Amino acid sequence: MLKLNNLRKTFNAGTPSAHTALDGLNLRVNAGDFVTIIGSNGAGKSTLFNAIGGSFTLDRGNVTLDGKNITFMKEFRRAAFIGRLFQDPMRGTAPDMTIEENLALAYSRRHHGPLRIGVQRKDAAYFKEQLAIFDMGLENRLKTKVGTLSGGQRQAMSLLMSTIAQPKLLLLDEHTAALDPAAAEKIMDITKTIQSRDNLTTLMITHNIQAALTTGNRTIMLQNGKVILDLSGSEREKMTIPQLMELYAQHGAILDDDRMLLS
Numbered sequence: 127m128l129k130l131n132n133l134r135k136t137f138n139a140g141t142p143s144a145h146t147a148l149d150g151l152n153l154r155v156n157a158g159d160f161v162t163i164i165g166s167n168g169a170g171k172s173t174l175f176n177a178i179g180g181s182f183t184l185d186r187g188n189v190t191l192d193g194k195n196i197t198f199m200k201e202f203r204r205a206a207f208i209g210r211l212f213q214d215p216m217r218g219t220a221p222d223m224t225i226e227e228n229l230a231l232a233y234s235r236r237h238h239g240p241l242r243i244g245v246q247r248k249d250a251a252y253f254k255e256q257l258a259i260f261d262m263g264l265e266n267r268l269k270t271k272v273g274t275l276s277g278g279q280r281q282a283m284s285l286l287m288s289t290i291a292q293p294k295l296l297l298l299d300e301h302t303a304a305l306d307p308a309a310a311e312k313i314m315d316i317t318k319t320i321q322s323r324d325n326l327t328t329l330m331i332t333h334n335i336q337a338a339l340t341t342g343n344r345t346i347m348l349q350n351g352k353v354i355l356d357l358s359g360s361e362r363e364k365m366t367i368p369q370l371m372e373l374y375a376q377h378g379a380i381l382d383d384d385r386m387l388l389s
């Protein structure tokens with residue numbers, strides 16, 4: 127479904143600050159897979175998402191999605207079929223637009239036509255139904271400006287906007303890390319519900335090792351811009367956090383991030 131072949135990206139090439147963030151990265155993801163991604167700071171996780179989303183030109187390698195080579199496709203075109211959530215709940219929604227206008231904009235991507243903020247009555251009913259799943263009272267606030275919502279509510283909006291047009295791929299970049307624990311749990315629960323309901327092929331970066339091992343069906347570990355571990359099936363089920371850290375250490379990496387250990 128998603129094939130990443132030999133991805134390479136060096137930032138500031140040819141200067142003293144040159145840094146190879148992706149170093150011949152290979153990955154195959156099957157349709158419907160929910161893959162969690164872990165790795166220490168600077169391992170290349172967000173750069174991997176930027177490569178898939180088309181934020182920069184790769185030095186080498188190619189990205190194929192659903193049999194189509196999208197390596198040179200512009201970022202805004204990929205956004206029509208790749209949903210992405212960031213840590214910051216303020217990204218991904220337009221604060222001066224209402225809940226229904228934001229959703230109408232996202233929903234119009236489904237038709238691959240021009241983006242629309244005009245809200246048709248039948249669409250408004252559908253948005254209400256979808257918002258009700260979050261159980262945050264948002265379904266009764268369609269005319270509320272998104273800028274007035276809490277962080278958790280805005281991330282709920284971003285999640286719905288990223289998935290309402292049924293993307294081919296969903297990229298979650300620590301999308302619950304900046305939320306309070308109750309909101310984080312709620313957003314994660316709904317993420318799982320939507321993922322399994324729509325059989326959405328999903329990649330999720332997390333610093334929470336426990337969540338990485340128990341969410342989705344596969345866990346990969348990145349280090350120095352490469353996939354160094356790929357766990358699924360019974361091997362993943364049996365894996366404990368100490369064993370995982372030991373494996374990580376064997377690759378010369380240290381889980382030096384307190385968030386990983388404490389969360």
Ligand SMILES: Nc1ncnc2c1ncn2[C@@H]1O[C@H](COP(=O)(O)OP(=O)(O)OP(=O)(O)O)[C@@H](O)[C@H]1O
Pocket residue numbers: 137138145146147165166167168169170171172173174
């Ligand atoms: N636009 C850029 N220009 C220069 N260097 C960059 C750029 N983007 C990323 N890097 C560097 O590439 C490396 C990988 O960064 P990346 O953000 O992918 O790491 P990460 O695994 O997501 O880390 P974290 O968990 O801290 O978010 C880092 O050393 C980073 O400084």
